[in-house]
Amino acid sequence: MRREIFRMERAEAEALLGLAEVIHLASTTAEGEPVLRTVHGVVVRGAIAFHGAPVGEKTEAVGRPAVVSCEQLVASIPSYFTDPERACPATTLYRSAQAHGVIERVDDPDHKAEVLEALMQKYQPEGGYTPLDASSPLYRKAIAGILVLAVPLSRLDGKAKLAQNRTPEERARILTKLWERGAPGDAAAIELLRGACLDTPVPEFLQAPAGCVLACALGPRDVAAAVDLLEGGYWNQGVSREAIARALLGSSAWVGARDAAGRLVATARAISDGSRRAWVYDVMVAPSLRGRGVGEAVVRLLLGHPAVRGASHVHLGTQDAHTFYARFGFRDRAALPPRPFTSTEMVFSRR
Numbered sequence: 482m483r484r485e486i487f488r489m490e491r492a493e494a495e496a497l498l499g500l501a502e503v504i505h506l507a508s509t510t511a512e513g514e515p516v517l518r519t520v521h522g523v524v525v526r527g528a529i530a531f532h533g534a535p536v537g538e539k540t541e542a543v544g545r546p547a548v549v550s551c552e553q554l555v556a557s558i559p560s561y562f563t564d565p566e567r568a569c570p571a572t573t574l575y576r577s578a579q580a581h582g583v584i585e586r587v588d589d590p591d592h593k594a595e596v597l598e599a600l601m602q603k604y605q606p607e608g609g610y611t612p613l614d615a616s617s618p619l620y621r622k623a624i625a626g627i628l629v630l631a632v633p634l635s636r637l638d639g640k641a642k643l644a645q646n647r648t649p650e651e652r653a654r655i656l657t658k659l660w661e662r663g664a665p666g667d668a669a670a671i672e673l674l675r676g677a678c679l680d681t682p683v684p685e686f687l688q689a690p691a692g693c694v695l696a697c698a699l700g701p702r703d704v705a706a707a708v709d710l711l712e713g714g715y716w717n718q719g720v721s722r723e724a725i726a727r728a729l730l731g732s733s734a735w736v737g738a739r740d741a742a743g744r745l746v747a748t749a750r751a752i753s754d755g756s757r758r759a760w761v762y763d764v765m766v767a768p769s770l771r772g773r774g775v776g777e778a779v780v781r782l783l784l785g786h787p788a789v790r791g792a793s794h795v796h797l798g799t800q801d802a803h804t805f806y807a808r809f810g811f812r813d814r815a816a817l818p819p820r821p822f823t824s825t826e827m828v829f830s831r832r
């Protein structure tokens with residue numbers, strides 16, 4: 482039988498634990514009763530650390546064996562994606578990390594402050610507070626009074642079930658089915674699955690010009706490279722990098738293309754209500770790769786994106802690429818049949 486679940490690299494498992502919204506902590510009480518808690522955790526000094534009140538269940542847990550775990554649900558795969566009759570292939574794709582260890586109490590004030598500061602940075606990244614410092618009169622008492630616990634990650638196990646056990650053809654079919662289904666998270670799941678199994682054939686909707694790989698879901702790791710591409714655009718003159726970045730991350734669909742070395746060489750995004758209107762923005766191909774079909778491939782992918790394809794009208798503005806967009810069916814608004822009413826486009830501008 483082919484292996485269904487694959488071990489993750491240690492760094493990847495640690496990153497998953499560190500990024501998880503919540504961590505599950507299983508241990509026992511003094512009486513040997515099992516306890517399961519959900520905690521906010523951070524990875525500090527090679528351990529998953531969390532805090533609690535100095536009295537209560539968590540205090541009793543010190544010195545006891547525990548298991549900490551987190552999971553990321555990637556996609557639920559119905560049986561009919563790969564088999565029209567048998568229920569057996571129904572499954573859930575996920576990534577998870579689990580560590581076994583003994584719960585330790587952190588007593589050193591500097592170490593406690595480091596954990597608490599890491600918790601703040603994770604759960605209140607916008608700041609708005611004075612950073613924690615054990616020697617500061619602002620925090621000295623609070624740090625002494627709070628309980629900080631940690632479970633070392635020496636026995637850490639990460640698992641990724643990302644359809645690695647399926648044949649490459651089955652996997653390509655799953656990618657197509659995920660794209661067709663287009664539920665929230667499916668586009669991101671497609672990219673995770675492709676990243677886990679590099680021998681997966683490229684499905685039709687991701688076909689790209691030679692030397693390029695299309696990406697149907699870009700994310701935080703692509704922001705800097707995309708902003709590098711976009712900040713030269715005539716429509717972004719005077720727009721800060723930060724504003725361009727927020728627009729990318731706030732879009733309903735954000736796609737792109739990478740070159741053979743994995744560098745981002747094209748980006749395109751859209752906002753959409755999924756039904757009546759979508760707006761395409763920030764279409765850009767790296768100058769050295771223009772004229773090879775990359776722009777066309779990226780715009781086709783964007784128009785077929787689950788968030789965009791249901792919109793009956795897709796809008797965009799362009800200074801000089803009218804004929805480029807005409808090949809997808811875009812028409813000058815003035816050439817459309819007049820509406821049965823007159824209206825003026827109005828804008829409420831904040832700057």
Ligand SMILES: CC(C)(COP(=O)(O)OP(=O)(O)OC[C@H]1O[C@@H](n2cnc3c(N)ncnc32)[C@H](O)[C@@H]1OP(=O)(O)O)[C@@H](O)C(=O)NCCC(=O)NCCS
Nearest residue numbers: 764765766771772773774775776777798799801802804805
């Ligand atoms: C416009 C842009 C995205 C097109 O990307 P690209 O990868 O060069 O385009 P493709 O190679 O897929 O071109 C497809 C076709 O469109 C044509 N085309 C490309 N850019 C064009 C433009 N600005 N105006 C008119 N036609 C254009 C190409 O000549 C090609 O035609 P062909 O198949 O007959 O040779 C790219 O040139 C770019 O990034 N430009 C700068 C940013 C920009 O203007 N973005 C659009 C803002 S609305």
